[in-house]
Amino acid sequence: MPPIPTPPAAPLLAWYDRHRRELPWRVAEPDPYRVWLSEVMLQQTTVAAVGPRFERFLHRFPSVQALAAAPEAAVMEEWAGLGYYARARNLHACARAVAAAGGFPRDVGGLRALPGIGAYTAAAVAAIAFGEAVVPVDGNVERVVARLFTVEEALPAAKARLAALAQGFMEDPAARARPGDFAQGLFDLGATICTPKAPACALCPWRGECAARRRGIQAELPRKAPKRARPLRHGAHFLLTDAGGRLLLRRRPPRGMLGGMLELPG
Template identity: 55%
Template sequence: MDATAANLLLDHHRDHARDLPWRMTPRDPYRTWLSEVMLQQTTVATVTPRFLRFVERWPTVEALAAAPDEEVLGEWAGLGYYARARNLIACACAVAARGGFPRTEGALRKLPGLGAYTAAAVAAIAFGEDAVAIDTNVERVAARVFGIGDRKAAGEAARGSFPAGRHGEFAEALMDLGASICRPKAPNCPACPIAAQCKARALGSPEAFPAPKVKRVRPHRYGIAWWARRGDEVWLVRRPGSGLLGGMAALPGPEWGEERPAANAIAIHRHGFTHFTLDLMVVPCAEPPPGEGWWQPVGELASAGLPTLYRRAVEAALEAEREPRLAA
């Protein structure tokens, strides 16, 4: 993409930029960082209301750092990829301890949980550094403009297109173009300000770029979630701080495995993780299993901070109690 096309895209972005709550003027590094963490593998539509709740509850990084971990993890519940929440807490504490966010990509990269993309995005967008932030939208736009099938190669090819002194604005222009016009399916090429430079459009096959990812068969696992009731209360526990769903509220149960347990479940919730699928079998028990936990009123389960896996399992169990049936 040459300088003329880059300017056309920037001009288009000034008139059509998405109105997002983290795009303040001047940019707040806390909001920029928080939004970038939340948006990893999560849509803008899902993130926007959750972002607003976060900044209303913790308006500064210092406030977030001072919050109890359980409250932050509970507020994160439902956003998925829970390692992000643990990294969020660690990073907030590190930033508060040093008195603010560092202003360079290299220094940001040293903070807990900040990968190459997030560090570049915060440096470019919040601090105006000439750092190159390449996300999946940018990769897709670049793949089509340059006619490159491989996503990563397309992203690397895009690096030379970022105009000096405007890396943050240009990154957001590419991201918005990828989200609203150069969509994965049915791209709106007539509305694209740089369509004349797009090799994929010239070939008549923009949707063929980038090449689709090879889908891998995910292994399947099984798990038991113990269902202990005391009147209108359910026994919940907190998962260990590390590992999958670390630190999140949950129904108690043993480690998941590849063998289907011989258990009389009242409900089964099938859940898809990034690397495997899981059948979580909800099994009644007369008493809570040994270990720390608490009785959560059924009417207040929404405030328990259950991740989607356990929230759906609880919903299935409650439905089974209302209409008894053997889970298939």
Template identity: 60%
Template structure:
């Protein structure tokens, strides 16, 4: 079926969301703003992203400024946003773009850059450069599943949904405003065609929607049952000196939380740690206090961390082996969410 793009665009012109990375009604947003926002929005909500986006634009107003910044500074500003491989790829991608002198403008060229996959390439191409393609995120998947009444569960249904989604802009009117059309699809899924209890009555595509006609819109898209998330266990040791510095070390650049800072401690494994085992991974200090346990949920496992802490006697910094890290002020650290939770437990319990 060919959907009436005029109806969707008319609705969008009235109800479009005001977001800091969007251009004005008469001007497309900058490629830098679109790309930066799309990377940040992966697996993250709009409200969580807005302050990070604004901070990045203040500190790095251009892609060249981001490219020339030290990676550790970028990671520090990213801390708390999660999925830290995005930050490393963001920095690497900025450097590639700076070398080129400008953003590439085609889907194919954009996909050659670090951290840019099929969806992000289409989003940047459509929104920033007016390429008539349909970027398919979770919102567009949901809209498509309902429009075409696709009852097969995700993820198996994704290839079919993406084929259908590619036809959403078949109306020639959609191709005269590809930037607005892509954003209109996002807003439709965000505000009307919501995951639960879609408000179908004001939807500009209510009439052609097959799921709405069949009374099954709220049940789509269906999802395959999730597998149980495994639990891992770790122990971390917080050491503060009399100057308010903390013992911190950097995680390996590859892998989970790569390049971020952490308090010294054990690896994260599938079985819990006894105190005797854990202290083999602690600096050789006395007077450790057990502060409790924090829980952090990653996409593919749940982590439970036991937290110990101790103040460092004056002038004892030099007796700690550098394998456990160095003493630094927290304002220079790039602490991921799990370490922030450990620190909060330590500070709250120590008061």
């Protein structure tokens, strides 16, 4: 079977110009601090939940320098309720590194060297804030690409191939001219049209190019390997109070599950 050609970028960019989501971190002149902060908050947290918390966090820490200068306890306090608290500690460590360096690195390589920044976040900041011709690949993008090119190999084994196919869009001059908008267009397409269940294919700017749609298997992709059974663990905790009603708590080690959080002794 001959390789499936990469769809042109122009239809997606035109669709994004008309239908982009209005989000508080999307501003006319992309700010690396806003982009980075939003991407960290959006890890394991929905857009709906992040929106108001993003604006509140930004009000308290309006710049990377303000975040770097704050005590960790203040950052953790503002993060309360968002979960996955290692993100907040990594955020603070990264802010300090950026402030010490005088600003964010402007490319993927430099961004990857910062504390807590992985491949996806580095690519998102580089593309959106600095115009580097890279495609950040999250779950939404994997789904869009798997369907466009009918990648039937299951995740996570297919991740490298999906990332390579996504990066292939940057051979198109239209995508290279607007890498940030192209990336955000992919995000929005996956979040609103090319959804996990019942994708709205009739509204998709690439409906004519989608190989999975032509075969009628779009809802089956991307395939996922069976999940391993979760181990069952048992433990005991103790509820200890003194005569004044104070509760004994201990702080977990900084690394590992729920690092740095308070818990009952056990």
